[in-house]
Structures are given as structure tokens and as C-alpha cells.
Amino acid sequence: MPKISQNLKKRARQVEVVLMDVDGTMTDGGVTLLSQSDGSALEIKTFDAHDGQGLTLARTAGLRTGCITGRESAALLRRAHEMKMEFIYMKQALKMPAYEEILRQAGVQDSAVAYIGDDLPDIPLMRRVGLAIAVGDAVPEVKRVAHYTTRALAGHGAVREALELILKSRGNWKKLIDQARA
Amino acid sequence: MPKISQNLKKRARQVEVVLMDVDGTMTDGGVTLLSQSDGSALEIKTFDAHDGQGLTLARTAGLRTGCITGRESAALLRRAHEMKMEFIYMKQALKMPAYEEILRQAGVQDSAVAYIGDDLPDIPLMRRVGLAIAVGDAVPEVKRVAHYTTRALAGHGAVREALELILKSRGNWKKLIDQARA
Amino acid sequence: MPKISQNLKKRARQVEVVLMDVDGTMTDGGVTLLSQSDGSALEIKTFDAHDGQGLTLARTAGLRTGCITGRESAALLRRAHEMKMEFIYMKQALKMPAYEEILRQAGVQDSAVAYIGDDLPDIPLMRRVGLAIAVGDAVPEVKRVAHYTTRALAGHGAVREALELILKSRGNWKKLIDQARA
Amino acid sequence: MPKISQNLKKRARQVEVVLMDVDGTMTDGGVTLLSQSDGSALEIKTFDAHDGQGLTLARTAGLRTGCITGRESAALLRRAHEMKMEFIYMKQALKMPAYEEILRQAGVQDSAVAYIGDDLPDIPLMRRVGLAIAVGDAVPEVKRVAHYTTRALAGHGAVREALELILKSRGNWKKLIDQARA
Numbered sequence: 051m052p053k054i055s056q057n058l059k060k061r062a063r064q065v066e067v068v069l070m071d072v073d074g075t076m077t078d079g080g081v082t083l084l085s086q087s088d089g090s091a092l093e094i095k096t097f098d099a100h101d102g103q104g105l106t107l108a109r110t111a112g113l114r115t116g117c118i119t120g121r122e123s124a125a126l127l128r129r130a131h132e133m134k135m136e137f138i139y140m141k142q143a144l145k146m147p148a149y150e151e152i153l154r155q156a157g158v159q160d161s162a163v164a165y166i167g168d169d170l171p172d173i174p175l176m177r178r179v180g181l182a183i184a185v186g187d188a189v190p191e192v193k194r195v196a197h198y199t200t201r202a203l204a205g206h207g208a209v210r211e212a213l214e215l216i217l218k219s220r221g222n223w224k225k226l227i228d229q230a231r232a
Numbered sequence: 233m234p235k236i237s238q239n240l241k242k243r244a245r246q247v248e249v250v251l252m253d254v255d256g257t258m259t260d261g262g263v264t265l266l267s268q269s270d271g272s273a274l275e276i277k278t279f280d281a282h283d284g285q286g287l288t289l290a291r292t293a294g295l296r297t298g299c300i301t302g303r304e305s306a307a308l309l310r311r312a313h314e315m316k317m318e319f320i321y322m323k324q325a326l327k328m329p330a331y332e333e334i335l336r337q338a339g340v341q342d343s344a345v346a347y348i349g350d351d352l353p354d355i356p357l358m359r360r361v362g363l364a365i366a367v368g369d370a371v372p373e374v375k376r377v378a379h380y381t382t383r384a385l386a387g388h389g390a391v392r393e394a395l396e397l398i399l400k401s402r403g404n405w406k407k408l409i410d411q412a413r414a
Numbered sequence: 415m416p417k418i419s420q421n422l423k424k425r426a427r428q429v430e431v432v433l434m435d436v437d438g439t440m441t442d443g444g445v446t447l448l449s450q451s452d453g454s455a456l457e458i459k460t461f462d463a464h465d466g467q468g469l470t471l472a473r474t475a476g477l478r479t480g481c482i483t484g485r486e487s488a489a490l491l492r493r494a495h496e497m498k499m500e501f502i503y504m505k506q507a508l509k510m511p512a513y514e515e516i517l518r519q520a521g522v523q524d525s526a527v528a529y530i531g532d533d534l535p536d537i538p539l540m541r542r543v544g545l546a547i548a549v550g551d552a553v554p555e556v557k558r559v560a561h562y563t564t565r566a567l568a569g570h571g572a573v574r575e576a577l578e579l580i581l582k583s584r585g586n587w588k589k590l591i592d593q594a595r596a
Numbered sequence: 597m598p599k600i601s602q603n604l605k606k607r608a609r610q611v612e613v614v615l616m617d618v619d620g621t622m623t624d625g626g627v628t629l630l631s632q633s634d635g636s637a638l639e640i641k642t643f644d645a646h647d648g649q650g651l652t653l654a655r656t657a658g659l660r661t662g663c664i665t666g667r668e669s670a671a672l673l674r675r676a677h678e679m680k681m682e683f684i685y686m687k688q689a690l691k692m693p694a695y696e697e698i699l700r701q702a703g704v705q706d707s708a709v710a711y712i713g714d715d716l717p718d719i720p721l722m723r724r725v726g727l728a729i730a731v732g733d734a735v736p737e738v739k740r741v742a743h744y745t746t747r748a749l750a751g752h753g754a755v756r757e758a759l760e761l762i763l764k765s766r767g768n769w770k771k772l773i774d775q776a777r778a
Contacts, residue, residue, distance in 0.1 A: 071414075073281040079388075082278040083307035084266060084630060091310040094276065094640065096628040099619040100735065103715050120414025125629035128637040143413040169285050170412030189282065191409060206625075210735075227737060230716030231689040232617075232666025253596075255463040261570075264460040266448060267488035276458065302596025325595040351467050352594035371464065373591060435778075437645040443752075446642040447671035448630060455674040458640065484778025507777040533649050534776035553646065553756075555773060 054219060058198055061181040062219030066162040068108060069137065069152065069175070070209060072119035072126055074168035075185055076101060078205030081121075095125040096205060103230060104210035105133040110229050111222040113213075114156060118148045120171065149175050166212050167192055168204055183212045236401060240380055243363040244401035248344040250290060251319065251334065251357070252391060253327075254301035254308055256350040257367055258283060260387030263303075277307035278387060285412060286392035287315040292411050293404045295395075296338055300330045302353065331357050348394050349374055350386055365394045418583060422562055425545040426583030430526040432472060433501065433516065433539070434573060436483035436490055438532040439549055440465060442569030445485075459489035460569060467594060468574035469497040474593050475586045477577075478520055482509045484535065513539050530576050531556055532568055547576045600765060604744055607727040608710070608765030613702050614654060615683065615695070615721070616712035616755060618665035618672055621731055622647060624751030625714070627667075641671035642751060649776060650756035651679040656775050657768045659759075660702055664691045666717065695721050712758050713738055714750055729758045 054062070072095075073079060082094040108115055116137025117130060123140075130138045137155070139148035153163070161180035165172070168188040176182035176195045184196035185208035193199050200211040217223045236244070254277075255261060264276040290297055298319025299312060305322075312320045319337070321330035335345070343362035347354070350370040358364035358377045366378035367390035375381050382393040399405045418426070436459075437443060446458040469479055480501025481494060487504075494502045501519070503512035517527070525544035529536070532552040540546035540559045548560035549572035557563050564575040581587045600608070618641075619625060628640040651661055662683025663676060669686075676684045683701070685694035699709070707726035711718070714734040722728035722741045730742035731754035739745050746757040763769045 077281075079281040080278040081281055081284060081311065082276060083310055085275045085277075085306035087272075087274065089306045089309070090633075091307045092633070093631045094628060095631075096626040099623075099625040099627055100715060102627060103717075107716075118414075124631035124635045125637045127635070128629055129627065145414055169282060170289075170409055171285075171414035173409070173412075227716055227719070230719075232664075232691055232717035259463075261463040262460040263463055263466060263493065264458060265489035265492055267457045267459075269454075269456070271488045271491070273489045273492040300596075327596055351464060352471075352591055353467075353596035355591070355594075441645075443645040444642040445645055445648060445675065446640060447674055449639045449641075449670035451636075451638065453670045453673070455671045482778075509778055533646060534653075534773055535649075535778035537773070537776075 054215060058181075058215070059219045061161075061197060062164070062216045064161050064180055065113070065164045065216050065220075066158055067114045067116070067137075067152065067156050068164045068166070068213065068216065069116045069118060069149070069179075070166040070212075071168060071172050072117050073121060074187075074204050075166055075172075076117065076129075076205070076209055078203065079168070079187070080205075093121070093123040093125060095123060095129070097129050098205050098207060098209070100207045101205075101209035102129075102133055104213040105135070107226045107230060108213045108217065109134045111217055111220070111226055113216070116152060118142050118145045118152075118175075145171060145175055149178070164212070164216060166209060181216070183215075185209075236397060240363075240397070241401045243343075243379060244346070244398045246343050246362055247295070247346045247398050247402075248340055249296045249298070249319075249334065249338050250346045250348070250395065250398065251298050251300060251331070251361075252348040252394075253350060253354050254299050255303060256369075256386050257348055257354075258299065258311075258387070258391055260385065261350070261369070262387075275303070275305040275307060277305060277311070279311050280387050280389060280391070282389045283387075283391035284311075284315055286395035287317070289408045289412060290395045290399065291316045293399055293402070293408055295398070298334060300324050300327045300334075300357075327353060327357050331360070346394070346398060348391060363398070365397075367391075418579060422545075422579070423583045425525075425561060426528070426580045428525050428544055429477070429528045429580050429584075430522055431478045431480070431501075431516065431520050432528045432530070432577065432580065433480050433482060433513070433543075434530040434576075435532060435536050436481050437485060438551075438568050439530055439536075440481065440493075440569070440573055442567065443532070443551070444569075457485070457487040457489060459487060459493070461493050462569050462571060462573070464571045465569075465573035466493075466497055468577035469499070471590045471594060472577045472581065473498045475581055475584070475590055477580070480516060482506050482512045482516075482539075509535060509539050513542070528576070528580060530573060545580070547579075549573075600761060604727075604761070605765045607707075607743060608762045610707050610726055611659070611710045611762050611766075612704055612708040613660045613662070613683075613698065614710045614712070614759065614762065615662050615664060615698065615725075616758075617714060617718050618663050619667060620714035620733075620750050621712055621718075622663065622675075622751070622755055624749065625733070626751075639667070639669040639671060641669060641675070643675050644751050644753060644755070646753045647751075647755035648675075648679055650759035651681070653772045653776060654759045654763065655680045657763055657766070657772055659762070662698060664688050664694045664698075664721075691717060691721050695724070710758070710762060712755060727762070729761075731755075 083091040164181040185204040265273040346363040528545035549568040710727035731750040
């Protein structure tokens with residue numbers, strides 16, 4: 051992880067809620083479908099174990115986490131529950147309504163929210179939140195509006211890197227290492 | 233994306249229909265099969281979220297899209313429908329008959345068609361269309377007949393790059409960014 | 415593909431039968447299992463579309479093809495049939511008995527056989543065949559006994575590269591390009 | 597594989613039991629879930645064929661092997677059985693109790709154990725065992741407590757490299773090559 055600038059650290063310290071996109075952010079962007087013999091198809095999703103460890107530690111540190119996505123799948127639901135995510139919004143063609151509902155539920159302002167994204171539909175939220183993070187393989191338009199772009203690629207530690215940035219800025223990280231659970 | 237030459241821009245501006253191969257073009261070329269206990273096997277396909285966003289935006293911009301492939305799967309059918317593809321031709325050992333049927337249905341000439349491909353069976357179509365695009369990991373024979381080879385690899389943004397090339401040449405791109413849906 | 419040496423070309427020209435390992439040769443070495451709710455697990459295999467095109471063209475050119483593997487799966491069986499493989503030997507802890515049976519069935523000598531492999535159990539066959547090919551990510555012991563190591567990695571065109579080497583040495587390749595089917 | 601130092605060789609020669617984490621160590625860290633139509637999700641795991649060959653050879657050489665993981669899946673269970681693993685501990689949020697049970701069952705001290713890991717929950721065990729090995733893409737905190745970090749990445753030969761290090765230090769490797777089975 052590159053050195054954290056003072057401006058970035060200031061933004062990160064205010065974060066209480068961490069939201070993120072799913073496909074291309076929590077996954078490597080692969081949309082995988084299994085053909086069924088009846089002509090339908092089931093969705094397969096691949097998440098990252100290091101990201102998962104980061105999300106669990108973020109919860110341990112008291113951060114609230116969630117995701118907003120255009121797709122819907124039982125795979126995401128199971129993974130989000132495993133990671134103890136509090137806000138799970140699926141089938142959101144536009145992400146702003148879900149975002150504003152989360153603000154109300156969490157009782158926080160934009161400045162207390164971090165958002166991690168990779169593609170065009172994430173831009174409106176990234177312009178509002180206190181800390182906007184692009185994954186390493188986000189499209190150029192998303193990187194341009196981000197306060198930080200991870201070195202790690204989506205589905206390969208990008209979420210972990212974003213969460214470590216926040217937890218280290220808050221001074222939580224070292225204490226958390228011993229609290230990690232498999 | 234590299235700078236777009238004047239010749240390429242001219243070809244791209246005439247495009248009304250964008251056709252493409254599936255395996256090795258919309259996917260990374262992996263042919264994935266799930267063994268069933270009855271001895272049969274079900275097909276799994278992995279598409280790319282960034283490509284999907286590009287295909288949806290292309291439809292928003294009024295382009296007509298489709299695919300021609302030698303294989304057949306419910307996975308492709310579901311994904312093609314999600315992307316609002318209009319022309320879906322599966323089980324085409326030779327691609328020319330499907331291509332000519334699409335020309336008739338769309339009421340366009342070769343010059344109004346772009347085709348994205350990666351391997352030998354794509355070559356006959358690529359020699360006819362107005363804009364022939366090879367994915368970054370296409371075989372050398374395909375790259376040689378292409379007007380443009382993407383920097384991105386198949387299943388990792390190659391289709392998105394091809395579509396952005398067309399949409400930017402037409403002057404549609406900037407307006408489309410705000411119309412992106414998740 | 416690197417330049418083909420005269421010695422290699424001579425070996426390749428004599429090839430009539432092309433045999434290969436499966437995991438780590440026709441696939442990238444991933445052994446993928448799907449947990450079932452009854453506690454069993456189903457096998458998933460990912461093959462490469464470019465390899466598949468090469469195997470089909472090899473058949474068109476009159477080469478006979480086959481695989482010898484220690485594992486067993488419906489996924490491999492379906493793919494081998496799609497590629498019109500003639501010799502399919504599964505569950506072979508030792509590969510020599512299957513190899514010798516194939517020699518008898520095909521009525522050929524060692525010098526007429528090419529074998530593509532990646533790991534230790536492939537070495538005994540590679541010491542016998544006329545043309546022994548290691549995939550780009552084979553273990554060092556296998557590369558040492560190979561007459562040729564592909565630049566391409568297993569599951570990403572290694573088999574295609576091996577087949578093109580043989581077909582080009584025989585002078586078949588250019589004519590085959592137009593005979594490719596999707 | 598880099599040259600093995602004398603200190604490392606000394607540690608490796610004492611190893612009788614090789615234990616390892618699963619996700620991010622025996623796999624590339626992908627946590628893959630298949631959505632079912634009833635809203636549940638099944639777990640898919642991708643292991644590495646070269647790692648598997650290494651684990652089988654380790655058993656042939658008389659080493660005892662096992663895994664300790666926080667997750668639970670039929671996929672892991674099948675693979676562990678294929679590799680003839682003796683110790684299989686799943687659903688272990690903390691790994692120390694399982695580790696101590698294995699020590700008792702195997703009747704060995706810390707110095708006779710090697711452990712391969714990638715993330716924070718592996719650190720307590722890695723501080724105790726005689727030979728602690730981090731996979732090439734382990735998090736920095738894990739690499740810092742490891743006696744050796746593999747060049748290979750998890751799910752792509754890291755376990756194989758670790759096992760070869762041990763088997764070569766014991767002088768077993770050359771003899772084992774001929775005993776490899778597919």
C-alpha cells in the first residue's frame with residue numbers, strides 16, 4: 051500500500067459506513083452463469099478471501115458495511131451475510147435512492163461514508179461520499195473522481211486494501227491483527 | 233485506449249450494428265463444463281461486467297447488437313438478453329449464413345457493421361464488415377485482417393474497448409456516461 | 415511461436431497421433447469441485463477455446479488425437495467428444511499401459527506419436543514418444559525431457575501452439591485456415 | 597525455487613507433519629458460490645493439480661498432512677481425501693485448538709511441524725511451528741513471521757513449492773520422481 055497522505059487520512063478518519071459495488075469491485079468483474087437443462091441459468095460469484103477477512107475486521111472495529119448492486123443473486127446474499135454486512139441493496143439500476151436510504155438508516159452525513167467502485171454507475175455516489183475509492187482496474191472515468199485508487203485489483207484484495215487504509219488511518223489496525231478469526 | 237486514427241474514426245462512424253463472437257471474445261476463451269452425476273455436463277460461461285456495461289450503453293445510443301457462435305448454452309442466452317442483444321445466433325459452424333440473415337433483417341450494408349472476433353472462423357466475416365476488430369489475445373491470423381486490435385484481452389474489457397471506440401467516434405460517449413445504469 | 419528448428423520439424427513431420435495429459439495441460443491445472451448438499455462434490459473443468467479449434471483442425475488434417483489422465487469426469491468426456499478425440503483414457507494412475515494400448519490400436523511406433531504434458535507422471539511417456547512437448551508452465555523435470563516447450567501456458571493455448579507446430583511442419587496449416595469451423 | 601539456506605534446510609529436515617490453511621493457500625483465495633433457485637448457495641473450490649501431485653508425493657515419502665480452515669465444504673473434503681490428507685479440521689474460527697489436537701494425535705512437537713498460510717488467522721500457528729511458510733501472495737504480516745515465502749502464488753503451485761523444499765531438504769525428491777502417479 052502506498053503512503054497515506056494527510057488529506058486522505060483526514061477523510062478516512064471520519065468514515066463510519068463503508069459501502070461498495072459488487073461486480074468488478076468485490077469480484078473481478080466476471081459474470082458467471084451456469085446453464086441449466088431447463089434453459090435457465092444460475093449465477094456464480096467469486097469473492098476474495100483477503101477481502102472477506104478485511105470486511106470481518108472492519109465490523110470488529112465498529113465500522114458498518116454494505117453493498118449496492120444492479121444484479122441479484124443468492125451467492126452475494128450468502129457472502130454478504132458471512133461478512134456480517136448490514137446494508138444489502140440488490141437490483142438497483144440507479145444507486146442514489148439506496149444510498150440515501152442508508153444515510154437515513156445509519157444516521158450519518160456524506161462525510162462519514164466511504165464508497166468503493168469500478169464503473170460508470172458508481173460515479174454519482176463517489177462524487178458525494180467523504181471518501182471515494184476506485185479499485186485498481188476501475189474505468190478511467192471512475193479513477194478520475196476517486197480520492198484514492200487501490201494498487202490491488204478487484205476480486206484480488208482491492209476491498210482489503212481500501213479497508214486497511216481506513217482502519218490504519220483510524221489507528222485500529224495493529225490491535226485488530228490479533229483479533230482475526232478464520 | 234490508443235489514439236483513434238482518422239481512417240478508423242470514419243469506419244466507426246458508419247457503424248449501426250455491432251456483432252461479435254462469444255468464446256474467446258465475450259469470454260476469456262475458457263470452455264467450462266460441470267460434470268453431472270448422470271454422466272452429462274452443463275456449460276458455464278464467464279462474461280465481463282465492463283463489457284456488459286458497454287453493451288447496455290451501446291443499446292442506449294441506438295446501436296443494434298448481436299452474437300454469432302458455434303456453441304449453444306442457456307448461459308449465453310441469459311446474458312445476451314440481459315444486455316438486450318437483438319441478434320443471437322448459436323450453433324453456427326459457419327458464420328456467413330447468420331451474418332447475411334442479420335444484414336437482411338437490419339436492412340444494412342457491410343459498411344454499417346462492426347464485428348469483434350478472436351479465431352479463424354471469424355476471418356470470413358471480418359473481411360466483409362466495415363469495421364473488423366480483433367481482441368487483444370486473438371490469434372495472429374485474425375489480428376492481420378482486423379482494422380483495430382484492442383489493448384484489453386477477451387473477457388476482460390475487449391468488447392467494452394471496441395464499443396467505446398465506436399461510441400466516441402460517433403461523439404456519443406460523454407453524454408452516455410450520465411445515462412449508465414447498474 | 416518461436417522458429418521451428420530442422421530437428422524439431424523432422425520429428426513433427428512423422429507425427430500421426432497426438433496424445434496429451436488433461437489437468438495442467440488441456441486445463442490451467444485448476445481442479446475445481448462443486449459441493450453438493452448431500453456431501454458429495456461434482457467436478458468442473460475449464461478447457462480453452464483456442465486449443466479446441468486446434469484439436470478440431472488437427473482432426474481435419476487427418477491426425478488422430480487422444481488424452482490419458484489420472485482423473486475421471488463427465489466434463490472431460492463431453493469436451494473430448496466435442497473435439498472428436500479418438501483415444502480417451504481416464505483413471506490411469508500409470509500412463510504407460512494406456513499408451514501401449516493406443517500404439518497397438520493405432521498401429522504406429524513411438525516415432526509417430528507426440529505427447530503434451532506438464533508434470534512428473536508424464537515423464538515416462540515423454541521419454542518414449544517421437545515428439546515430447548512441455549506446456550509453458552510445466553514443472554522443470556518435464557521441461558528437461560521435452561523436445562519443445564510452448565510459450566503459451568496450459569489452458570491458454572499451449573495445446574494449440576503444439577498442434578500448430580506439428581501442422582505447420584507438415585505443411586498443412588495454410589490450407590486448414592479456410593476449413594476452420596466455429 | 598531459490599537456493600535453500602542451511603538454516604532452512606535444518607528446519608525442513610525435522611518436519612514430519614505438514615499442515616496448511618485452505619482459502620488463499622491451497623486455493624487462489626477465490627471464494628466461489630453458486631446461487632441455487634431456493635435462495636441458498638453451494639460452495640465451489642479450485643485446487644491446483646501441481647499442489648495435488650506434491651501432496652501425494654509427500655504422503656509417499658511418509659510425511660503426514662492436514663489442513664485447518666474456518667470454512668466448511670464438501671469440495672474441500674473430497675479434495676483432501678483424494679490427496680490422502682490425515683488431518684482435516686473445518687469450521688475453526690481459531691486454529692490453535694485444532695493445531696494442539698493434531699500435535700497430540702501425531703505425537704510430535706512444534707519443531708516437527710510445517711505450516712503454510714496466507715492471512716492473519718494463520719499467524720499464531722506460524723509463530724509456533726518449526727517451519728512457517730508463507731505463500732507468495734500472503735499478506736505482509738504473514739510474510740514477516742514466515743521462515744520462507746514461496747515464489748509461487750497460492751492455488752498456482754505454492755503448496756508444491758513448499759513440499760519440494762521439505763522433500764529436497766530430506767533428500768527424498770529424486771527417488772520420488774519415479775514414484776509419481778497420475
